[in-house]
Each structure stands twice: as C-alpha cells, then as structure tokens.
Amino acid sequence: MKTIKVSLKYPLNSITTPLVSTLVKRFNVEVNILHANISLNKIGTLIADITGEEKDIDAALDFIVKQDGIRYKIFSNKLIWQEEDCVHCGACTAVCPSNALTMNRETWCLEFSKEKCLVCGLCTKACPLNVMSLQA
Ligand code: SF4
Ligand code: SF4
Structure with missing residues (x-):
C-alpha cells in the first residue's frame, strides 16, 4: 500500500x-x-x-x-519544519489554507499536522526565519 x-x-x-x-x-x-x-x-x-x-x-x-x-x-515535495529553530510566532498559521499549522492554545507552541498539509509552500514565504522549506 x-x-x-x-x-x-x-x-x-x-x-x-x-x-x-x-x-x-x-x-x-x-x-x-x-x-x-x-x-x-x-x-x-x-x-x-x-x-x-x-x-x-x-x-x-x-x-x-x-x-x-x-x-x-x-506532489513529490514535502514540507520540512526545522522545529528547533522555530520561535512559535504563529505567522505561518495565518496563511495555511488547510489548518495543518495551528497554535496550541495551552502551550502557545506551533503544531504541524503532516496529514493535512497540501504542500502549497505558502508557509515557507510567511516564515520570517525561513524554518519552513519544501524538499523533493
Ligand atoms: S505547505 Fe501549505 S498546507 Fe502545508 S503547512 Fe505550509 S501553508 Fe499549510
Ligand atoms: S512563522 Fe516560522 S518561526 Fe513563526 S511559528 Fe511559523 S515556522 Fe515558527
């Protein structure tokens, strides 16, 4: 499968x-x-x-x-999140069309759901620290 x-x-x-x-x-x-x-x-x-x-x-x-x-x-690309460099500012959540990126309301940390990701790349442009990238 x-x-x-x-x-x-x-x-x-x-x-x-x-x-x-x-x-x-x-x-x-x-x-x-x-x-x-x-x-x-x-x-x-x-x-x-x-x-x-x-x-x-x-x-x-x-x-x-x-x-x-x-x-x-x-889609042959996949989204890579360098979590250790993320400052959890939430900017990427505003542009994500599928809610694959959300802020945890208790910890205020970013959460990423790979299953929901459309690999559209919008978050890679929105992140001020370039910690999101698309890789083949
Ligand atoms: S690539 Fe698109 S769908 Fe996937 S997390 Fe980024 S903005 Fe959301
Ligand atoms: S925009 Fe970048 S630094 Fe901000 S939460 Fe998203 S991945 Fe982390």
Missing part, C-alpha cells in the same frame, strides 16, 4: 463528473480530500491523498487522464 498526494484540475465543463466516487468504486483506492474549490462555471481544483496498491493507483491515474480535460499533478 502507498499514498500519493495529487492536485486535480477540473475544466469548466467537467464539474459534474463523479470522479472521486468512481475512483473509489472502480479502482479500490481510498481518496481523502484535503482541499476542494469546485463550483459551477469555474475551473476547479481538488487536492487529495490517494491510498491503495501501486497498480490500483496507476490504473486510477490512467482513468483520470482519460476524463474530459481533467488533469492531475503528483
């Missing part, structure tokens, strides 16, 4: 395609949606973790590219 993080881009006319349910039913993969911005008459994006056997994930990705105009990108 493995998990990949993908970003899907839906063109204007593909919003009604029942893609996620088809992937789950037909290819025996789990799809954990992390972020979705999809509405009528707009280009939509969806970021998700896909978990399953390698051959099932490959078949699911093949299926996605055969859909009308839907495209995917696999």
Whole structure:
C-alpha cells in the first residue's frame, strides 16, 4: 500500500463528473480530500491523498487522464519544519489554507499536522526565519 498526494484540475465543463466516487468504486483506492474549490462555471481544483496498491493507483491515474480535460499533478515535495529553530510566532498559521499549522492554545507552541498539509509552500514565504522549506 502507498499514498500519493495529487492536485486535480477540473475544466469548466467537467464539474459534474463523479470522479472521486468512481475512483473509489472502480479502482479500490481510498481518496481523502484535503482541499476542494469546485463550483459551477469555474475551473476547479481538488487536492487529495490517494491510498491503495501501486497498480490500483496507476490504473486510477490512467482513468483520470482519460476524463474530459481533467488533469492531475503528483506532489513529490514535502514540507520540512526545522522545529528547533522555530520561535512559535504563529505567522505561518495565518496563511495555511488547510489548518495543518495551528497554535496550541495551552502551550502557545506551533503544531504541524503532516496529514493535512497540501504542500502549497505558502508557509515557507510567511516564515520570517525561513524554518519552513519544501524538499523533493
Ligand atoms: S505547505 Fe505550509 S501553508 Fe501549505 S498546507 Fe502545508 S503547512 Fe499549510
Ligand atoms: S512563522 Fe516560522 S518561526 Fe513563526 S511559528 Fe511559523 S515556522 Fe515558527
């Protein structure tokens, strides 16, 4: 079993395609949606973790590219937090779109949830000490 993080881009006319349910039913993969911005008459994006056997994930990705105009990108980067250099100022939490970065209200220390991270890189620009970075 493995998990990949993908970003899907839906063109204007593909919003009604029942893609996620088809992937789950037909290819025996789990799809954990992390972020979705999809509405009528707009280009939509969806970021998700896909978990399953390698051959099932490959078949699911093949299926996605055969859909009308839907495209995917696999995130190969991961976010590295140099925790020992962090001063827990909280600036990065203001830009994180998925709440992967939060302040613990008791300790006032930064907490990072790897599972929720979209690898968008916004926190790397917001951190005044450059303790967040993306690595391949
Ligand atoms: S890269 Fe940073 S800002 Fe983006 S989701 Fe992950 S933790 Fe949040
Ligand atoms: S912005 Fe940088 S220093 Fe401030 S809490 Fe986030 S990682 Fe730590």
